[in-house]
Amino acid sequence: MFENMTEDQARQQILEEVKAYHDKFHNQEKPFKEGDRIPYASRYYGHEEMVNLVDSSLEFWLTSGRYTDKFEADFSKYLGVKYCSLVNSGSSANLLAFMALTSHLLGDRRIMPGDEVITVAAGFPTTIAPIIQYGAVPVFVDMTIPQYNIDVNALEEAVSDKTKAVMIAHTLGNPWDLGAIKEFCDKHELWLVEDNCDALGSTYTINGEEKLTGTIGDVGTSSFYPPHHMTMGEGGAVYTDNPIIHKAVRSLRDWGRDCVCPSGRDNLCGHRFDKQYGELPLGYDHKYVYSHFGYNLKATDMQAAVGCAQLEKFPTFVERRRHNFDRLLAALKGTEDKLILPEPCPNSKPSWFGFLITCKEGVDKNKVVQYIENHGVQTRMLFAGNIVKQPCFDEYRGDSSKYRVVGNLEVTDRIMNNTFWIGVYPGMTDEKLDYMAKIIKEAVEQ
Numbered sequence: 001m002f003e004n005m006t007e008d009q010a011r012q013q014i015l016e017e018v019k020a021y022h023d024k025f026h027n028q029e030k031p032f033k034e035g036d037r038i039p040y041a042s043r044y045y046g047h048e049e050m051v052n053l054v055d056s057s058l059e060f061w062l063t064s065g066r067y068t069d070k071f072e073a074d075f076s077k078y079l080g081v082k083y084c085s086l087v088n089s090g091s092s093a094n095l096l097a098f099m100a101l102t103s104h105l106l107g108d109r110r111i112m113p114g115d116e117v118i119t120v121a122a123g124f125p126t127t128i129a130p131i132i133q134y135g136a137v138p139v140f141v142d143m144t145i146p147q148y149n150i151d152v153n154a155l156e157e158a159v160s161d162k163t164k165a166v167m168i169a170h171t172l173g174n175p176w177d178l179g180a181i182k183e184f185c186d187k188h189e190l191w192l193v194e195d196n197c198d199a200l201g202s203t204y205t206i207n208g209e210e211k212l213t214g215t216i217g218d219v220g221t222s223s224f225y226p227p228h229h230m231t232m233g234e235g236g237a238v239y240t241d242n243p244i245i246h247k248a249v250r251s252l253r254d255w256g257r258d259c260v261c262p263s264g265r266d267n268l269c270g271h272r273f274d275k276q277y278g279e280l281p282l283g284y285d286h287k288y289v290y291s292h293f294g295y296n297l298k299a300t301d302m303q304a305a306v307g308c309a310q311l312e313k314f315p316t317f318v319e320r321r322r323h324n325f326d327r328l329l330a331a332l333k334g335t336e337d338k339l340i341l342p343e344p345c346p347n348s349k350p351s352w353f354g355f356l357i358t359c360k361e362g363v364d365k366n367k368v369v370q371y372i373e374n375h376g377v378q379t380r381m382l383f384a385g386n387i388v389k390q391p392c393f394d395e396y397r398g399d400s401s402k403y404r405v406v407g408n409l410e411v412t413d414r415i416m417n418n419t420f421w422i423g424v425y426p427g428m429t430d431e432k433l434d435y436m437a438k439i440i441k442e443a444v445e446q
Contacts, residue, residue: 031430036376037426064300066303067304070308073236075239084239086235086254086304088297088301089234093222094126094193096249103251103252106246111134111164114137117163119166119168122415124169125384137401137402137403141154145419146341147171148356149176149345164191165193166185172382174348176214192217196214196222197221199229200214203348204345205348218242224236224303227425229425230314232304232310236292252294253298254298256293259272317426324433328423329341330438331437331438340360359444366445369420377422377439385415386411
């Protein structure tokens with residue numbers, strides 16, 4: 001088949017066949033009929049992603065390479081930040097963002113075991129897992145409805161002389177009050193970590209400037225798991241304008257090494273064999289000098305190849321999510337006597353990940369959810385609900401040295417008991433959205 005071709009010609013033919021394969025077998029939108037399953041999220045892609053994926057696989061580099069370099073550069077440009085590190089998941093991104101703040105490079109501002117980090121209990125476990133695993137103390141603050149974000153009025157009660165950081169996620173694309181929280185962090189000299197895994201593309205206007213969420217705090221994180229705003233299958237990113245945090249992130253991501261040479265390159269600094277490190281012999285190979293106890297959390301170049309294609313079309317994903325949210329909101333008007341519908345944070349423009357609904361008193365959430373599910377619409381809870389009540393906290397419960405709760409988390413418990421959400425991913429048609437609204441109305445009237 002390739003007898004009279006150069007390698008480049010053969011590659012081009014393969015990629016043209018991949019494009020044709022995608023367009024024939026992966027690009028068929030089936031007509032929707034009532035009762036068809038509507039997932040809360042799904043992969044949303046075209047032939048560009050598949051072509052890039054195969055193009056990368058033909059090189060068989062496998063680990064991070066040219067597509068990784070391109071994605072990190074392009075993603076940094078999109079966000080408007082100086083530094084971006086691609087990793088293998090959003091959970092790993094959260095781990096690195098937090099662990100970077102424990103680095104000796106930060107001096108007296110580093111987080112130490114026993115220090116406190118303000119967060120919320122109604123979120124995804126991997127936002128707080130690094131805090132607990134390191135031996136720091138999460139301090140849980142209540143939330144608000146209908147924005148489903150941290151109650152900024154409780155921040156001053158939460159702070160102590162042990163507080164070093166605030167680390168919270170923007171809930172399902174709805175930014176928290178970045179103005180108030182940034183002011184609070186600046187006042188108390190706290191690190192601010194934005195878990196942006198569910199909010200990529202959201203913006204918040206601060207000091208008269210509209211900025212993307214994830215770029216206002218000291219460090220931000222993203223996830224590229226299939227349901228998220230863009231996907232690589234697995235994957236995530238850590239981004240910052242702080243060169244010291246970036247250096248710590250890169251070291252921790254890449255085994256804890258001190259060297260900054262990328263995979264496959266040696267002696268980028270020109271001083272591989274002529275420096276003294278720790279108590280090692282003079283001239284010890286810099287590629288095997290370790291300044292942190294790190295991990296291997298890199299993504300593969302095949303993941304990055306998919307991400308490069310997704311990023312090019314990403315703004316259209318955000319606009320479709322906003323359209324879908326607005327259509328659902330309009331369709332559910334008139335249900336406010338039974339349901340609390342979501343509202344965006346003031347000064348924000350969310351890139352919605354989901355549509356949150358809270359059942360009012362007298363409406364049984366479990367019955368509503370089961371009716372909706374039985375009619376083909378997939379639902380989700382707001383992740384852990386109240387993580388302090390999850391089994392993973394059984395061994396810690398009541399131990400004030402492991403975590404601290406501000407107040408009684410009354411609203412958090414209400415979210416746990418009465419809130420659910422449905423999806424607004426870009427692949428949803430208006431027909432599907434209207435059907436979902438119809439089923440929700442039926443569910444609350446049953």
